[in-house]
Amino acid sequence: MRDCAAELLEDVQGRADPRAIAIQRVGVKALRYPLQIQDRDQKIQQVAALCNMYVSLPPEVKGTHMSRFLQILEEQQGNPLSVLNFQELILRTRDRLEARDARIEIQFPWFISKKAPVSGVSSYLDYEVEWVGILQEDQYVQELTVHVPVTSLCPCSKSISEYGAHNQRSRVSVWIQNRKPIWIEELIAVVEAEASSQLYGILKRPDEKFVTEYAYDHPKFVEDMVRDLALRLQRDSRIARYSVASENFESIHNHSAYALIEGEN
Numbered sequence: 001m002r003d004c005a006a007e008l009l010e011d012v013q014g015r016a017d018p019r020a021i022a023i024q025r026v027g028v029k030a031l032r033y034p035l036q037i038q039d040r041d042q043k044i045q046q047v048a049a050l051c052n053m054y055v056s057l058p059p060e061v062k063g064t065h066m067s068r069f070l071q072i073l074e075e076q077q078g079n080p081l082s083v084l085n086f087q088e089l090i091l092r093t094r095d096r097l098e099a100r101d102a103r104i105e106i107q108f109p110w111f112i113s114k115k116a117p118v119s120g121v122s123s124y125l126d127y128e129v130e131w132v133g134i135l136q137e138d139q140y141v142q143e144l145t146v147h148v149p150v151t152s153l154c155p156c157s158k159s160i161s162e163y164g165a166h167n168q169r170s171r172v173s174v175w176i177q178n179r180k181p182i183w184i185e186e187l188i189a190v191v192e193a194e195a196s197s198q199l200y201g202i203l204k205r206p207d208e209k210f211v212t213e214y215a216y217d218h219p220k221f222v223e224d225m226v227r228d229l230a231l232r233l234q235r236d237s238r239i240a241r242y243s244v245a246s247e248n249f250e251s252i253h254n255h256s257a258y259a260l261i262e263g264e265n
Contacts, residue, residue: 012062020059025103027054028069035073036080037108040183044080047108055099068096083181087140090133101136110146110184116200116207117214123201125149129184130175145175146187150195151211152248155219167196167215168251172225172244180238194228196220222248222257230261239265 031051036044053069072093081089094102108131111124128147134140150170158165172191176182192198197215200207220228225246233242245260 015062016060017062022059023057024101025054026057026064027052028066031070031073033070033073035076035106035108036078037110037184038080038082039185045111047110049106049108052103052105053093054103055094055097056101057099064097064099069093072096083142083144083183086131086133086142087135090135090140094135101134103132103134105130105132107131110188112185112188114198114200116203117210118206119204121202121204121207125199125201127184127188141177142181143175143177144182144184144187145173146184146191148172148174148188148191149199150192151197151199151215152222152225152246153196153215153219155221155224157252158216158219165216165219166250166252168249169199170195170222170225170246170248172229172246174229174233174245175243176233176239177241178238179240182236182238190232191229194220194225194232222246222259226259226261230263234263234265237265241265 029052031053033049033051035047035049035051037047038044051073053072055064057064072089076089090102090104093104094100108129110127110129112127113122113124115122127149130143130145132143132145134143148171150172151167152170153165153167172195174187174191176187196218197211200211203211226244229244229246230242233239233244241262241264243260243262246258248257250257
């Protein structure tokens with residue numbers, strides 16, 4: 001009885017729209033949903049993802065079917081996403097919504113288990129990741145952003161001081177548009193390699209001594225950080241376009257130092 005009644009209900013979204021104006025993006029925004037993400041070693045993390053899901057809408061159609069976006073995510077349960085298969089989710093969204101274009105943006109915390117440099121004690125460190133898949137007229141583009149906390153030590157402070165040098169925590173943000181897949185942890189490792197020192201969740205006293213001295217031996221201005229990273233990204237043929245930004249939360253000023261480079265290969 002209920003099924004018969006449902007069949008009689010009008011699909012209002014499917015009505016013709018007399019205004020005849022196309023919509024580039026329509027969908028759901030700020031949807032928090034559990035997803036599984038697979039890393040390069042085929043390990044899986046369960047994340048609480050913040051999702052934006054959009055499709056294009058032709059000028060003659062009144063509205064899209066919002067509930068289908070959630071159905072697509074629900075069907076994804078038990079099937080981990082990775083940089084290798086993210087495109088399939090965007091294709092499925094476009095086809096299910098009967099659209100020409102589709103775009104999915106997901107943000108989530110990403111945890112990497114790291115060993116302290118001397119003691120070898122393991123602990124997790126968290127990173128922020130943003131992942132975007134864009135399908136436009138059958139052309140697919142994938143974008144990846146990582147926000148990586150690191151240490152930066154001031155070369156000027158080291159040069160002019162009789163002992164010591166001021167250092168601070170920095171937030172390095174790298175965005176790439178890639179031709180071929182690049183793993184999340186791979187991009188994070190590139191950032192950490194160009195910092196004065198990387199961060200760890202747990203440090204014993206020998207580890208603290210090591211990272212303090214390592215940072216002192218690898219001083220970098222905010223300008224050094226973005227330039228060195230840009231050189232690394234320029235040498236990677238998998239990357240089509242990129243941007244690198246670093247914000248140093250200064251320890252001797254009440255403001256941040258900031259630099260940004262954008263480029264393409």
